Amino acid sequence: MLADLKELWKYRELLVSMVERELRIRYKNSMLGFFWSLLNPLVTVLVMTLVFKNLLGNTMLNYSAYVLAAYLPFMFFQTSIMDSAQSILYALPLIRKIYFPREILPLASIIGNFIHLILALLVFFVYLAAVYAINPQISPFQLSALLMPLLILINLMLAAGIGLIVSALNTFYEDVKYITGVALYLMFFLCPIMYFSEAVMYSKQLEPRPTIYFIYHLNPVATLCTAYRKVLLAPQPVDIGGAEKVPSMPLDWTMLGIASFTSFGTLVFGYWLFNLLKWRFVERP
């Protein structure tokens, strides 16, 4: 595996230009380019906010910011994995002709989407600052926002690991892509994006359920969604649909530790599996 890493490093310039190519292609044929891709999360969150505030009677301050803080990273996770799943098959005519480390293909998809996440987060920060300017009661940032790079790193490792696994398997069985699509769709509901992790702990009865909370957060994506919210945005009592609000819970370092361990493990396993299979991509029966 070390030899593979060394080889990858030798081809780093190809990786860079592959990422550049990916971004160019994505934004080439549309004038609004980047803003088209922002439209999806913005419209989604707008609709979610309308539904939760007006139809389900959620009374929290600045609800849409809490949704976006979890939804943007989730979107990165989703699109980067779906893109990398296709990456090898799309490039099959090329890899039948010429050698380069094949992992560059899924990694370029992941990194391309990652750059997109960073841009989207910057726009999100501008939005938070604007909300603060209009209503100074809502504090835009907390000091713990400095932990963002750590969360983003864990997120990136996890996405890269799963992207490598999915792209390698999808090359042999194209069903993998559909299964992954469904799994990611369901994952959206199993992660605290529309709702808050406090709702998992308390539900409507106000009885703490630490076991369910623990199992729920063994999913590193769920832990990350919660963590993004906790480090970025001010804590406020959470409306869980019952009569009373529950107090906000602090950032759970144990769960974050487990998530980073899982993510790193996934990356190592993914890279190992990819390298095991990569020579057979061109000669799949």
Add this chain to the structure above:
Amino acid sequence: MSEAVISVRDLRKRFLVNRSGANSLKTRLMWFKHRQIETLEVLNGLSFDIFKGECVSVIGKNGAGKSTLLALLAKVYKPTSGTISIRGRIAPLLELGAGFHPDLSGRENVFFNGIILGLTRKQIAERLDAIIDFSEVRQHIDAPVRTYSSGMLARLGFAVAVHVDADILLVDEVLSVGDLEFEEKCFGKINEFRHHGGTIFFVSHDLEAVRRVSDRCMWLRKGTIALSGNAAEVTEAYEKAAQAHQLGS
């Protein structure tokens, strides 16, 4: 005798061929019922050397293993057994611009292809003018390549490959795509490339081109070398065999 830049020893390549068509998890799960995977021996123990500055061509019927051999030399496949040792940088000539993305401009594609072939961005920038001039597509270089004709694509692809300064050029049946004038230009460039000590490995059905550019010719039949030697003699023997086969059938 000069040094061998490509040494191949007892090279074998076996493929698994799926006869059941669609490739899905379902067919995989049903394997125990209908196991329709067959092995196909494409190359059966090839051994040869190619020396610096030589131009060696490979001829043979479809399915004789020519393209597989080329792909093995390009490190696209791993050999089933046997060894390939290569001294120097090898550049496969991507036919019809396999590495071209239709939505990107010719210029962007030149950069991308050059980097795949092992150049740095700076080196490509230095050679960009020479590449564009050679390909004769200067007018359209900033248009997306999906608007190019197949001839223009082939010319651009060839232009990039011959400008990467590889030690060994792998050519798979590309010269016949351009018009006559461009073909002449390619032969000129190939001669120039060889003049500077470059080695060419050339796969073709065009016996005329084979006789014209190569010093040595290998005739591949069912994954083994049927005959190897002087290009004129080998192509003649190949033609005779083909004619005899036609008369016989």
